[in-house]
Amino acid sequence: MADFGGTDLEAFRGEVRTWVEANFPAALKGKNPMQVEERNTPTPDMEAWRKAVGSKGWGTPTWPKEYGGGGLSSAEARVVQGEFARARAYNPIGGMGVMMFGPTLLEYGTEAQKQEHIPPICRGEIAWCQGFSEPGAGSDLAGLQTKAEDKGDHFVINGQKIWTSGAQWADWCFCLVRTDTSKKHEGISFVLFTMHQKGVETRPIPLIAGSSPFCEVFLTDALADKKNLVGPLNGGWTIAKRLLQHERSGLTGAGGGLGSGGKPIEQLAKEYVGVDEEGRIADSDLRTRLINNVMNMRAFQQTAVRAMVEARGNASPGNTTSIMKNAGTSLIQERHEMALEIMGHQGLGWEGDDFSAEELGAVRGWLFGKAFTIFGGSSEVQSNIVSKRILGLPDLTQSK
Amino acid sequence: MAVLTEEQSMLRDAAKSWVQEKSPVTAFRKMRDSGAELGYDVAAWNEMAEMGWAGVIIPEEYGGSDFGYLSLGLVLEETGRTLTASPLLASALGGASAIILGGSDAQKSAWLSKIAEGAAIATLAVDEGPHHRPDKVATTVSGGKLSGKKTFVLEGMAANVFVVSAVSGGAVELYLVAADAPGVTRTKLNLADSRGAANVSFDNVAVSDADKLTGGAALLEKTLDRARAGISAEMLGAAVQAFEVTLDYLKTRVQFGQVIGSFQALQHRAAKMFTELELSRSAVEAALTAIDNDAPDVPELVSLAKAKMGDTFHLVSNEMVQMHGGIGMTDAHDAGFYLKRARAAEAAFGNQAFHRDRYARIQGY
CATH class of the missing domain: 2.40.110.10 (Butyryl-CoA Dehydrogenase, subunit A, domain 2)
Structure with missing residues (x-):
């Protein structure tokens, strides 16, 4: 890794370390309050840390400085990441604005749109939500029907969105709307509007795992300024596809544990199932399946590293993200299933003091984990994309 | 594909073009049909040795190029594509590793130069x-x-x-x-x-x-890990080739008035194979790189690579036959060669079950 060495980088590391020591509130050490609910009621420490990181642009380290980003090289960004991890500090700048919308707007937005919308994302001031799926447009996203009527300097939007994560806390929405009913893909536009308006109503959706960040969003004569049309009229599908690539690459990042702070699965198995005289997990059938999962997870992580090294200098996610999403999400689901099996009846508690937090977490994690292979493009849609875009096989779904 | 040095790129390109010109699968078929006593074509092996491939991991003082295991893995991947039979794995990697790692000066002098020349196996x-x-x-x-x-x-x-x-x-x-x-x-x-x-x-x-x-015993394990990583690289090449040939067939074979590759049941299996090949490549390259860096986690990375690659080659070789249908069952088609090679390579130096167990033992469960 040639770009790791330089003395400039070491000097930068020192600078970051000093800054983190001076600015990161000790009370937040080891915590990650980036869950949407907690983020919505921040403590003074959380606010201070968000503002400090936001003013440096280090929450979005590689984004251009002129829009409030860090303006760092990817090597420098890794230094920042490393120093945050070393101090057990979380990145307080996150959400869909950072993960999906920002990178897409930087690519497709006008200068004025970037000036207006990117800096608040870098400062962590504005929460964005994604108005894509509809009751009748899931895997076949381009079948969406939410209609935007051209009223001169603005659009009037009517329709319903669903599975909109964090809509009840969001300030703004990036939304796909139909602006031409005579064509399918070429009749879709990409617009931005504020959630704080009369025509927008949100309703949270309870899931099999309990409460969830997912919402229904009802749009009744909601308004979007014309200046917030991103890309050309009826040219939204191209932008949406790009944004979905960012979404997929974000969704596959899930690591080795079951969740934040969870024990490694092999440790759980040793505790709940016991070990034989050689120290092996006593249930040999479980052990084999568990080893398989652990090894596949490692190969998955090796692939993520390889993709990063190979893409040096070309940071945008490519077609490989489609492989990564299926590989990663299926392994995590398998791991959730195994955790339940390992815990036995203790792994089936819904609530109450008879179960540890870890046990209760395992149940909810298992149930919520079923969404991983559905949202962000289901496994089946991902496989369609791989076979069409990477392998060059004929397309039967006309999914573009 | 790992990020390669200029020498490595040249080595890989040389291997790629030699294999295509001089050692396509038809050469393997000819060798098999001739009932060659040694199980490889001696003239082809001499050509490989002349290009320096038998000395890739051997120190320069013994006539090798000391390019390392990732480099030799690149050559094995290319020869693996067309099932080129040669002592490259057994001798230039396996035997040579044992002598490089554990040989006295006298033993190295006696054997390494000859191995690098391809003159001794x-x-x-x-x-x-x-x-x-x-x-x-x-x-x-x-x-x-x-x-x-x-x-x-x-x-x-x-x-x-x-x-x-x-x-x-x-x-x-x-x-x-x-x-x-x-x-x-x-x-x-x-x-x-x-x-x-x-x-x-x-x-x-x-x-x-x-x-x-x-x-x-430590030398034995160290040597075996090198052989296991090497055969994994060969398996990677063979599996990638088997997949590409199969993919090509999906795009050309017509049934029900359309190419069979337009059927989703086959598309998703192809996507699965592609995914497994990518994951396997990562594991194989990581193992070879770890050997070159003398990293402490070589044993577990090697077991990961051999197990993962074994599973993937197993899958792809089975699918190659299945997706080709009847023609894939005939001896005239190459699919059978890949299927047979897959099982032999899986069994060599520990199959998937062996390496899964080993990986877990190393990690303490």
């Missing part, structure tokens, strides 16, 4: 039954005599020298035993994959301390 003789169990060694050295039977010795008929595991004074040691030493007899094995292999028996073969390599 060295090979590991470590297995004693139908399964790879390198820690269970019944072969013994007692009173200066080595006795025992070794099974499934790769390129065993061509070998000039065997690296033999044997128990001496209660510990596993490795000995260099010349193939023409009195008491050595070998039997050619006719295996499904048509590659060179032999059972070798050692009957009171005279050995001395000068024949012993230094390092014992």
